[in-house]
Amino acid sequence: MRAQPVKQRAFGVLATLTLALTFGTAVAQEADAYRLYVANEYSADITVVDTATNEVIDTITISGRPGEVRPRGMAVSPDGAIIYVSISDFNPQIETPEDKIVAIDVRTNEVVGEFRAGGNPERVAVSPDGTQVWAALEAIAQGAGYDVATGEQLANFRVGVEAEGVAISPDGKWVYITAEATHTVTVVDRENLEVVKHFLVGNRPRVVEFSNDGTRAYVSAEIGGTISVVDTSTHSVIETINLGLDSRPVEIAVDPTSSRLYVAGGGTSAVYVIDTTNNEIVATIREQMGRRPWGIAITPDGTTVYTANGLSDSISVIDTECLCVVGSIQAGRGAHSAEIGVIPGDD
Amino acid sequence: MLFFAGTATAQYAQRPFFDDTLRISQAYGFELALLRLEVLDLVGDDLDDDYLEVIEGFDADLRRFMGSVARADADLAEELEEAVEEVEEAAEDGEVSGEAVAEARELLQQAYDLVVPADVRSDPAFAAALIVELSLGEGGVGEGYEEATEGELGAYTMGYVSLARVVDLWDAVVAPAADEQHRADVEEMWEFLDTLYPEATIEDAIVGNPEEAEAPVQRVIGLLEAIVDAELFPGRDLFALSAQLPEQLAGYCEAYDAGDDDLAVEGVIAVGYLYFSADLASFLSFMAPEVHEEASEQIVALTGLEPELEGVEEEEEEDEDEDEEEFVPVEDPAAACRELLEALQEAHEALGG
Numbered sequence: 001m002r003a004q005p006v007k008q009r010a011f012g013v014l015a016t017l018t019l020a021l022t023f024g025t026a027v028a029q030e031a032d033a034y035r036l037y038v039a040n041e042y043s044a045d046i047t048v049v050d051t052a053t054n055e056v057i058d059t060i061t062i063s064g065r066p067g068e069v070r071p072r073g074m075a076v077s078p079d080g081a082i083i084y085v086s087i088s089d090f091n092p093q094i095e096t097p098e099d100k101i102v103a104i105d106v107r108t109n110e111v112v113g114e115f116r117a118g119g120n121p122e123r124v125a126v127s128p129d130g131t132q133v134w135a136a137l138e139a140i141a142q143g144a145g146y147d148v149a150t151g152e153q154l155a156n157f158r159v160g161v162e163a164e165g166v167a168i169s170p171d172g173k174w175v176y177i178t179a180e181a182t183h184t185v186t187v188v189d190r191e192n193l194e195v196v197k198h199f200l201v202g203n204r205p206r207v208v209e210f211s212n213d214g215t216r217a218y219v220s221a222e223i224g225g226t227i228s229v230v231d232t233s234t235h236s237v238i239e240t241i242n243l244g245l246d247s248r249p250v251e252i253a254v255d256p257t258s259s260r261l262y263v264a265g266g267g268t269s270a271v272y273v274i275d276t277t278n279n280e281i282v283a284t285i286r287e288q289m290g291r292r293p294w295g296i297a298i299t300p301d302g303t304t305v306y307t308a309n310g311l312s313d314s315i316s317v318i319d320t321e322c323l324c325v326v327g328s329i330q331a332g333r334g335a336h337s338a339e340i341g342v343i344p345g346d347d
Numbered sequence: 348m349l350f351f352a353g354t355a356t357a358q359y360a361q362r363p364f365f366d367d368t369l370r371i372s373q374a375y376g377f378e379l380a381l382l383r384l385e386v387l388d389l390v391g392d393d394l395d396d397d398y399l400e401v402i403e404g405f406d407a408d409l410r411r412f413m414g415s416v417a418r419a420d421a422d423l424a425e426e427l428e429e430a431v432e433e434v435e436e437a438a439e440d441g442e443v444s445g446e447a448v449a450e451a452r453e454l455l456q457q458a459y460d461l462v463v464p465a466d467v468r469s470d471p472a473f474a475a476a477l478i479v480e481l482s483l484g485e486g487g488v489g490e491g492y493e494e495a496t497e498g499e500l501g502a503y504t505m506g507y508v509s510l511a512r513v514v515d516l517w518d519a520v521v522a523p524a525a526d527e528q529h530r531a532d533v534e535e536m537w538e539f540l541d542t543l544y545p546e547a548t549i550e551d552a553i554v555g556n557p558e559e560a561e562a563p564v565q566r567v568i569g570l571l572e573a574i575v576d577a578e579l580f581p582g583r584d585l586f587a588l589s590a591q592l593p594e595q596l597a598g599y600c601e602a603y604d605a606g607d608d609d610l611a612v613e614g615v616i617a618v619g620y621l622y623f624s625a626d627l628a629s630f631l632s633f634m635a636p637e638v639h640e641e642a643s644e645q646i647v648a649l650t651g652l653e654p655e656l657e658g659v660e661e662e663e664e665e666d667e668d669e670d671e672e673e674f675v676p677v678e679d680p681a682a683a684c685r686e687l688l689e690a691l692q693e694a695h696e697a698l699g700g
Contacts (some may be wrong), residue, residue, distance in 0.1 A: 067554070067555055068554065090555055091496065141633075152585065160630075161629045161632070162635050181626055184630070198634060201636075221413070224584075225582055245359065245569075245572060245573075245583075246573050267569050
């Protein structure tokens with residue numbers, strides 16, 4: 001990875017990329033035209049997998065100081081050209097230059113922008129139009145939004161203690177931010193840049209994901225062993241799905257039709273498959289699963305699910321037809337989160 | 348002000364933190380005090396400020412159980428207090444004697460047997476709850492490693508001896524109740540934790556993830572829950588916790604009214620510690636800060652407990668000298684207890700109760 005360019009140039013590049021979204025969407029129509037990105041917390045790199053062949057095609061170095069600097073949450077721009085990676089050191093007490101979100105152009109693996117994010121940014125989300133990035137800042141209990149084109153921070157809000165997960169609704173209206181220690185979700189109105197509500201979910205909420213129509217949000221609770229189902233019209237929990245107290249759910253992948261959720265169960269080395277029409281578990285995938293699946297992502301065509309397995313440093317490949325593990329791919333050390341994006345067109 | 352959310356219906360059969368709150372708190376105090384003596388054994392006279400901080404913890408440990416010891420055996424209580432004081436003073440002077448440590452240990456053990464009988468401690472769910480405290484609580488395995496990354500060398504050694512103790516508790520009490528797979532899974536985590544604590548003392552801060560020890564500890568606790576069929580995360584259901592705390596506290600407030608301050612303060616410590624350690628404090632500090640402020644103020648006044656809430660920035664730096672001040676109980680503890688009770692009842696109402 002080359003030295004990062006100065007910010008002004010970097011954000012000029014990002015602005016151009018944002019304008020190219022239409023092209024990116026066209027690329028998304030092609031079958032198997034996806035890239036899987038897995039952030040490896042301890043080897044401080046990103047494993048890039050071609051989902052057509054399930055082969056590792058690249059490893060993006062995030063830092064030359066693995067064990068001191070770590071990538072965690074990621075988001076992929078709608079055109080697939082940029083991945084946004086939350087980077088921090090291991091010391092949440094001290095704000096350092098390592099605490100930031102970097103924008104990496106996956107065509108060149110160059111850092112093309114960075115967003116200062118004090119307080120250990122843990123996870124990051126990109127708005128559906130690709131113009132904003134939002135982050136959960138773990139150590140300082142804040143959620144913050146950034147303008148992709150200028151790199152400026154648009155707003156920051158106090159959220160619950162140990163902010164963790166962040167997601168933006170498909171219509172772009174709401175930002176949901178989870179907080180582990182207070183067991184809460186904070187809702188930000190993105191247009192008016194104001195907090196509209198905090199609400200309680202299960203114990204130690206990790207990740208939040210929206211259904212594709214935006215009517216529901218799903219929040220995993222690691223200690224609670226639950227998924228809270230949220231009605232986004234009222235920002236209220238309407239149902240709690242029990243996965244088992246030892247399930248330790250972390251990341252959630254929503255199937256493209258929103259009819260199923262795939263939940264990475266870190267504690268039991270399992271993936272829970274939930275039918276969203278009745279919120280029942282329809283399958284628990286354990287056989288041949290890697291150990292401690294933490295991250296999970298589904299291809300936009302809904303055929304394949306990937307899990308990032310933190311204890312076995314691997315990626316499990318799950319066929320959504322048979323709901324079984326059909327392969328395993330080597331990841332870096334401490335595979336943490338998984339994201340899928342379309343293959344970007346040429347610059 | 349209601350924050351009610353649908354809660355999990357799944358439950359384990361036992362709830363030691365709710366059903367045996369006081370005795371777990373007392374046992375935790377005994378265990379910590381014994382571990383501090385262990386640290387002294389390991390470090391000897393070579394005590395710098397880091398290790399003196401470990402020794403200063405005796406005060407808080409003893410407050411968890413001394414009232415009960417005194418009621419059961421006033422002579423033993425007096426001897427124990429003198430023995431611990433002697434060890435503390437010797438440590439401060441850099442002249443720790445093995446004999447004094449051994450005597451304090453012997454007396455502590457006698458008192459432990461008196462207050463928390465062996466048959467209680469041999470219950471797997473009770474032992475598992477103690478493992479939780481010694482793993483995730485103050486002076487425990489997770490905290491020891493975390494503080495070692497901040498250069499707290501004494502905390503590291505405390506974490507080291509805590510790890511040895513939780514493995515002992517596992518071997519002696521819980522492992523016999525585990526099936527083969529659970530045993531293998533737990534032991535794998537112990538092996539991993541051993542790699543984080545390879546030796547009793549370190550000379551420099553650890554470089555790495557401060558939460559490295561917490562993840563396997565959390566994994567162990569999840570396994571222990573299944574093995575002993577007991578709820579070991581008391582804050583898993585904040586609503587249930589918020590109902591439990593005022594219910595328990597009411598009895599201790601009555602004890603204050605009856606002049607039984609020794610019992611009352613031990614109870615308030617047990618309740619107050621749960622309030623802070625099981626995330627109710629974090630939740631309220633965010634969602635109902637005025638309720639939290641009142642509750643925490645009264646807990647501190649009654650017990651001297653003052654845990655930091657992670658992720659909440661302090662408004663101003665604490666005066667270092669303040670830490671060294673001896674705890675002085677509030678003048679009218681019965682009134683303070685009633686105020687705390689009201690705050691905890693409000694907390695429960697805030698959660699939909």
